[in-house]
Amino acid sequence: MTNETDRRVALVTGGAGALGATIGARLAADGSDVVLVDVDAEGVERAAARLRAGTGRRVEGWVADVSDVDSVRRTISRLRDEFGRLDQLVNNAAVNRRADLASVGQQDWELVMRVNLWGPAVLCQAAVELWQAAGTGRVVNISSRTWLSGGPLAYTSSKAGLVGLTRALALELAPLGVTVNAVAPSMVVTPFTRQGRSEDEFAEFLARHQRMTPIQRLATPEDVANAVAFFASEQAAFITGEVLHVCGGAQLAPAP
Template identity: 65%
Template sequence: MALVTGGAGALGAATGLRLARAGSRVVLVDVDGDGAERAAERITAQTSLPVIGRKADVTAEADVERLIAEIAAEHGRLDQLVNAAGRNARGGFAEMREDWDQVVAVNLWGPALLCHAAADLMGRHGGAIVNIGSRTWLSGGPAAYAASKAGLVGLTRALAVELGPRGITVNAVAPSMVITPFTRRDRSDAEFAAIVERHEAMSAVPGLASAEDVANAVAFLASPEARFITGEVLHVAGGAQLAPRP
């Protein structure tokens, strides 16, 4: 049984599809419940597998506890948790105050709540947690976003140590630029083209990562093949996590 947050978004939906194709029963969760249901319906249409879409706010403790309780009652287990819900604020440090709490709540507090609520259920059989980070934890970026993603790496490593004895691995996937509605939002065509060009120039491998590239990395870390890997950050960045090319 797999739970993927941010299921209405490109990365969450791609991850849900990849896990479903690997044999997991998938629940997609998003604060946009209708979007999660539509994504689940698309995956079901492609795979003929019963993917579920549900509404939940990952920053609300009551929503998270209800969600995990429903999964426990309906399925009796949770094997994979993917924290893919994300929020960004693109302003500079001077303008970031009003966005700070929302960004940190979704990107860091939400995964912490999910991991805390899911640990007992996952610990009955063992399992895998994969947190979706960002290359910005190394490179920097918008202050609230980069700080939250760096914090997510710290959370990943702390939980890897704490939950390992219960048979739960905890890892992070850190993508570079992926062209999605999330990264394109509120940007003009010219502005977005310039951003894409800049990120392509940073990559040692031609092009940019796709949502499917990220989903493949998540699926590996969530699979039995990665059973002895924990506390790691897997960059899906074409080498852009290294110093930019001159």
């Protein structure tokens, strides 16, 4: 049985989605209690219920909007009241807009930046007091291979910014015993990556990505979750400010 001093608490944003739920499941399997948060109230509760049944850990599904400061602060306050700590923060929530320079608008640009970049920053800001009290913590930001290869304008800019944020936070939070790292996957087949494409369009999109990947397959949510679990573990206690590409070698190739 895990005692109180060994107990870990993880917060995973975007927890209603395939990637967030898989990350939550891996952290729960490794012994953490998990709070999944998402703007999708029904989806996040369904995901939490599946994890509770499958892992036996305490798993909660909470509604929160990471782009809204008040929502984030309420979430961290509730976490403090109900769990008393935050050992592992996984900033996974994201939105994408498939717009190029000619078509991107201010509203879409600002939404992508608020969710993908501001959300992780304000979550870390709100969690500082918990980390100060604990003297330790792990932050894992989910970036994307697009920060190297290019891609949709706002999304790529936000994911490159998240790498910069990771490095800046790694320096700022190190005195608190907190490590901050990023995982940058290539194409993972989820509803998020389909982005409104037709069956034929999506099949060709995936085929292009597989052709350019030296290890001839696409990434799975489990591949990403394994990398997150490493950074969130004690085995990575002396690693901070790094970016781990979960790409099967595709980080070495140009965009398809």
